[in-house]
Amino acid sequence: MLLKGKKILISGLANKYSIAAGIAHAMHREGAELAFTYQNERLLKNLKPIAEDLNVDILIESDVSSDESIENSFKELKKSWPKFDGLVHSIGFAPADQLEGDFVDVTTREGFKIAHDISSYSFTALAKSAKPMLNDGAALLTLTYLGAIQTLPNYNVMGLAKASLEANTRFLAASLGKDNIRVNAISAGPIKTLAASGVKNFRKMLTQHSSRAPLGRTVTTEEVGNAAAFLCSDYASGITGEITYVDAGFNTAAMPLNEIE
Numbered sequence: 359m360l361l362k363g364k365k366i367l368i369s370g371l372a373n374k375y376s377i378a379a380g381i382a383h384a385m386h387r388e389g390a391e392l393a394f395t396y397q398n399e400r401l402l403k404n405l406k407p408i409a410e411d412l413n414v415d416i417l418i419e420s421d422v423s424s425d426e427s428i429e430n431s432f433k434e435l436k437k438s439w440p441k442f443d444g445l446v447h448s449i450g451f452a453p454a455d456q457l458e459g460d461f462v463d464v465t466t467r468e469g470f471k472i473a474h475d476i477s478s479y480s481f482t483a484l485a486k487s488a489k490p491m492l493n494d495g496a497a498l499l500t501l502t503y504l505g506a507i508q509t510l511p512n513y514n515v516m517g518l519a520k521a522s523l524e525a526n527t528r529f530l531a532a533s534l535g536k537d538n539i540r541v542n543a544i545s546a547g548p549i550k551t552l553a554a555s556g557v558k559n560f561r562k563m564l565t566q567h568s569s570r571a572p573l574g575r576t577v578t579t580e581e582v583g584n585a586a587a588f589l590c591s592d593y594a595s596g597i598t599g600e601i602t603y604v605d606a607g608f609n610t611a612a613m614p615l616n617e618i619e
């Protein structure tokens with residue numbers, strides 16, 4: 359059991375298809391005690407059956423667009439967990455009109471601001487609030503995507519926000535290293551979730567992915583969850599500031615082998 363005795367707070371669990379759900383299952387299996395945050399009441403009904411399944415009784419509202427909401431959520435958590443060992447940030451958002459069409463035409467100041475605020479700054483904000491409550495050897499983890507370093511259609515301003523999130527991971531790692539707190543990111547391959555369905559033609563991206571990835575397929579939330587469990591465990595005690603790809607190798611292949619045979 360990789361995570362026996364660890365207390366880990368997981369955000370961004372919107373429903374059973376969420377990447378955070380795969381992470382929660384893997385961490386529960388590895389012996390972690392879990393707490394969940396949710397954006398608002400509307401999402402609570404999807405969360406309850408998953409929480410029941412995994413024996414999670416700490417469910418706390420936290421809308422990362424509000425400093426007050428974040429602050430209240432950690433005050434609430436402190437009542438049950440004065441100290442804890444890990445935090446998973448599985449949150450991303452950009453207005454729908456930013457994720458369809460030509461980047462230069464559709465990107466607005468407001469869209470840019472929201473995407474960066476919710477998808478990147480929120481990781482810093484959560485780290486800031488969590489810091490006094492984190493045990494020695496704690497780990498923070500976020501979820502990023504290849505759009506941070508390479509272009510692809512329709513991902514647009516989310517790519518910029520993910521580039522910021524990846525730099526955020528490195529700066530947080532540098533900042534928190536002296537407290538023996540590690541900070542890492544998983545760059546997941548495309549998975550059909552609620553957030554992903556906001557990206558136009560997402561289905562076609564899945565097909566493209568399978569045809570180029572060395573493993574010839576997409577990845578599952580369980581596979582992302584397994585890597586997350588490892589990165590938050592003491593087995594990863596020497597790893598920080600890293601972006602780990604869980605994408606069936608897609609980012610390593612410039613061209614599928616069968617293309618020129």
Ligand code: 0WD
Pocket residue numbers: 370371372373375376377378396397401420421422423447448449450451476501502503504545546547548549550551552553554
């Ligand atoms: O292909 C994919 N699905 C990939 C996702 C590939 C690589 C990375 N990712 C990233 C996403 O960008 C995101 O950072 O993984 C993370 C989790 O995304 P997900 O599991 O794909 O999507 P989803 O199940 O929708 O969870 C994201 C959740 C939100 O769901 P909705 O769809 O309702 O916006 O982020 C949460 C919310 O629960 N969220 C917030 N939480 C607190 N405060 C906020 C907010 N303001 N906004 C969104």
